[in-house]
Amino acid sequence: MVARNTRSPRKIKVHNVPWSPNSSGFTEALSQLLEYWCWVPECLRRLGCHYSYLSPENYKHWVTANFRKDTTRPLKEIPDEMVNNLLAAKQLNQGILTSRQVAFSKFDMQIHNPVSHDEIEAINFSELYNSLLQDMTGLQWPNDELKSGSGYATTSHYIWGQEANYYSYLYLQSTRILAADIWFTHFQSNPLSRNAGLRYREMI
Incomplete structure (x- = not known):
C-alpha cells in the first residue's frame, strides 16, 4: 500500500x-x-x-x-x-461532471489571460461562464439566460492566489x-x- x-x-x-x-x-x-x-x-x-x-x-x-x-x-x-x-x-453523469471541470478550467484561463486591459473590461463574465458550461456539457440554458446569473462567484478558487490554475483539479x-x-x-x-x-x- x-x-x-x-x-x-x-x-x-x-x-x-x-x-x-x-x-x-x-x-x-x-x-x-x-x-x-x-x-x-x-x-x-x-x-x-x-x-x-x-x-x-x-x-x-x-x-x-x-x-x-x-x-x-x-x-x-x-x-x-x-x-x-x-x-x-x-x-x-461522470462524463458531464468531468466536462464541467474542463469548463471551469477554461473560464479560469480566459479571465486571467486577457490580451489587453480593454478586453478584460469588455468581458461579460456571466455569459462567458454560462456559455462555456453549455458548450462543454451539452446542457442547454433555457431561453436567453446565458447572460444572467453569477455562478462563477461561488468559486473562490479563481481569486485565492491560484489564478489560472483551476485545471490542476483535473490533474x-x-x-x-x-x-x-x-x-x-x-x-x-x-x-x-x-x-x-x-x-x-x-x-x-
Missing part, C-alpha cells in the same frame, strides 16, 4: 512517489478513498439506517416534516432493490489512482477488515 520514506519521517511513498500527508493532493486521495465504502452493498445494508430510527427526537422530526402526510414509515435499512439501483447508477484525478490502489490492494476483498483498517490508521 504505502511505505514510509525513511529519509523524511514526515513523508510517505506511494509507488515511489513522495507525498506529504499535509499536501492538498494527498488529502484528496484520502477523502476519495472513503467514497469506496459508500458503494459496498454490505456497508449500505449494514450501516444504512433511516434517520427516523436513530432517536425518538428524529422520529418526531420525521413525523412533523413529512409534508405528504404519508404515515408509512420507511424501512430501517435500505432495501436490496434500492441498493442495486444505486450501484447500477453509480457512473451516471488531481490522479489522486483517484492512489485511492484506488489502496482500496484494491487492501480493502476490496474485505472492506470491513480490522487489520487493514489498523494498518491504514498507523501508516497514514
